[in-house]
Amino acid sequence: MKDSLLEVKDLEVTFFNRNGKVRAVRGINFDVKKGEILGIVGESGSGKTVTNLSIMGLLKGTGKVTKGQIIYKGENLLNKSEKEMLKIRGNDIAMIFQDPMTSLNPVFTVGNQITDVIMRHQKLSRKEAKKKTIEMLKMVGIPSAEERYNNYPHEFSGGMRQRAIIAMALSCKPDLLIADEPTTALDVTIQAQILELLKELKEKLNTSIILITHDLGVVANICSRVVVMYGGMIMEEGSVEDIFYTPLHPYTKGLLQSLPKTGGKMKERLIPIKGNPPNLANEIKGCPFADRCPYTMDICREKQPKYYYDGENHRGMCWLLDKSINGKGENHEE
C-alpha cells in the first residue's frame, strides 16, 4: 500500500436528470501502484469510463461525484480548483481515448497539436517544443518523424494516429496514463503493435497505466492487476493470475466461459451469461448481478454482499464466498 500513486476511496458518481437519478458508480475502492498496468474490465454501462473521467475531473453536464475521495500523491483531487486541475491534467495524469479518428483536430497538423501541448505545460519555446515533439514521435515509432510533423491527421492511418495521441499524452512525462479502450477501434494487427508500444513505454518511462477495456485477451497480455466492474461496483479485484485461474465471482467466471476456446480441436458450445445488464436508473438493493447469476440466493436480492478475501490482494463481492451461508445456492445450478 505504501507505493500507491492513486487511491480511489468510496467513490460514488450520480447523474441527475429529469426522470430522477442514475447511480453510475456506487462506492468503489481501488488503488494504482507505481509503475504497474491496472486493467479495469466491464461491459458498457458498468461505470468504468465514468470512474476515470472523475479522476481526470472531466465529468460533464449532469454527472456529479456525490461521495468519496480521489487521492493522488497524498492530495484529494476532488478539492482542487479547475485552475489547479488544468496543471495536473497533462503534467501528472494524461488520458487517451478510444477513437483516434476524433481525438485529433482535423484542421491543425499533428506536429503542431503536440507542440502546443508541450509549450503550454513545460514553458518551452516553440523551437524547443518542436524538437521535443519530433523526439516523441520517433519514440512511439512513427517513421520519418520530421516529415510527418507537418502532416494533417487525415494523412495518418488509424494506428499512426493512436501512436501520435500516445506521443501527445506522454510528452509531458505524466506519472499516470489513463487509456480508455485504446485499441478497440483498431485492427488486430495494429492492436498488437499499440499494446506492445504501451508495454515498452511503461518500462522506459515508469509510467503507471490504467487500461480500461472489455477485451479479456488484452488484459491477459498486458495487465498485472485487474479490477472487474459490473453495475457501478467492483465485483472482483486481483492479480491477472487470480482473475484468470482462480476467479471468485460468478460474473468473472461467466465472462471467461463465454469466450470461445482456441487451441482445442473439439468444438465446445459457448456458455453465455443469460439476461441483460441492469438498468442503473432503478434502485438495486442487493447484488447488481443477482438477476443474471446462476447461483442466486434470497439474500443476494436483499443485501449488498461484502468483500471476501482470498489472500491479501484478491477480493470478491459475493455472498457465496461467505462460509456461513455458502452452499445454499448450489441447487440453482443447472
Place this chain on the structure above:
Amino acid sequence: MKSKLIEVKDLKKYYPAKKSSIIGKTQYLKAVDGVSFYINEGETFGLVGESGCGKSTVGKSIIRLFDITDGEILYRGKDISKLNGRQLKSYRRKMQVIFQDPYSSLNPTLTVEEIISEPLDVYNIGDKGQRRERVIELLEKVGLNKDHLGRYPHEFSGGQRQRIGIARALSIKPEFILCDEPISALDVSIQAQVVNMLEDLQEELGLTYLFIAHDLSMVRYISHRIGVMYLGKLVEKGPSDEIYNHPAHPYTQALLSSVLEPDPKMAAKTIKALEGDVPSPLNPPKGCRFVTRCKYAMKKCYEIEPKLKEISPDHSVACHLY
C-alpha cells in the same frame, strides 16, 4: 455431398476515385479484385481480414446491394449478377442481412411489431392476424415475447436489438443470411448468446451464413470454412480447423499470432506484431499485395502476383512459398 448454395467466381468491384488531372485517366479503387469461393447449403463461411480489405464489399455484392464490376454470382447455379431490380425480387426474399450496429439498423419510430412485419408487408404474406402470429412466433424464437410487440427500439439493450434484427431477417424464411459483423458492437457477455442463437437457428432452419468479422476466435468457432482477405484479394481459404491449425499464408499466420489469448500464461512476453500498415488500396503493391509487410518476401514476390494454389484438400493459398 452437400450442394453449393452460393458460388462467387472472379468477383470484381471497382470504385472510381479521383482523377490525377482534368484530362487524366480516372483511377479505380479496386475494393474487391478477383475473389472466388463457394458456400455449401447449411454451412457457414467466415470471411476475415483487416478493415478496408473488401470483406463487406464481397458480402454486399452477393446480396446485390449494388452492381458488380465483373465476375459471376451463382445462386443455386444461376447467375444473378446481371439481373435487374424486378428480376431480383424473388432472390431478395431468399437472402437477408443482419447488420453490425443494432442501434442504427432499426427504425426508431417503428414498434417492434412493425419492424419485424415490414418484410411480410413488402411480400404480401398473410393477412393482418397471420402476420401478428408470425411476429410473435419469431419473437419467441429469438428469446423475446409478445409483451415486446408494442415497444420501440430505444427500450431495448444492444443484445436485444440484435435479436430483433435477427427476427426481422428470419420473417420471410430466407435460405441465406449475410451476417456483417453481427456481434462486434455487443458486450462480451452478450456475444455468446447471439452466436449460440445463430447456431441453433442454422440447425433448425437449415440456414446458410456468410459470417463477416474481424474477431478471429469467434469466426473460427462459428464457421465451417474460412476465407482470409487482404487488400481486395483472397489470400487463403479452407476448412476452419485447417486454417487455424496449419495457416499457410504469412498474412494468416500474422493475423493468428496477433489474436490475444485470454490466458496470462499463454501471453507471450512480447506480442508478435505485424509491422507497418496496410498500403493504400488506390495504389496496391505490384506482385503480391502483402509484400510490403511480409518477412519472407523474395524477389519474385515483388514482380509476379501469386495465384491460389491447393496445398491440401480444399485448402488453397496464394503465396510463392508454396
